[in-house]
């Protein structure tokens with residue numbers, strides 16, 4: 001049904017307001033330099049956990065959990081994701097999606113069945129290829145902007161969030177992108193601190209560079225003023 005890269009049986013932080021399990025889907029279009037899940041990137045890799053394992057697990061947790069999060073990788077790469085979402089909903093769970101926004105057409109097919117979305121915004125749209133590790137020609141920024149517009153039109157509750165990798169992002173990049181998001185009508189925005197990933201893609205940044213975003217009170221105040229809810233997640 002769908003290719004599973006892993007299952008987290010319990011989370012209180014991945015689906016706001018709900019006790020949930022997280023299903024990590026295999027495959028991703030992007031190549032973010034800060035990726036902590038390189039093992040999830042290949043769509044063809046096989047794992048030991050099957051979709052029926054997930055369903056059996058969920059059936060035993062119907063009284064304990066209220067939500068299921070599809071995360072990745074990029075869950076929207078799974079051709080049968082909508083079917084999987086409907087199956088999970090039929091068991092009484094609410095469904096959340098974590099996505100890069102790179103596949104707006106696939107997103108559009110299941111938007112009405114989602115209760116919450118975590119939308120990654122990798123960086124300023126003018127330099128998106130850099131922060132997402134993708135070719136300029138792919139124009140991932142345009143796809144993400146389209147996904148954002150679709151989510152806003154559908155009215156599904158969501159959070160836009162950015163991981164502050166100092167190797168590919170500056171404060172100016174973040175302010176430029178946050179200003180765009182605010183003008184579009186995004187209400188909730190989160191900054192997530194970079195965690196060393198040692199994936200060999202780029203040399204690790206200094207701790208000073210990593211924390212610089214969070215020590216600049218003027219920068220943080222500017223962001224806070226742009227959104228109803230501004231969340232800081234430090235490692």
Ligand code: SF4
Pocket residue numbers: 028029030031032034035036037038040041072073074100
């Ligand atoms: S979106 Fe980026 S961080 Fe997430 S799995 Fe893909 S490459 Fe890794």
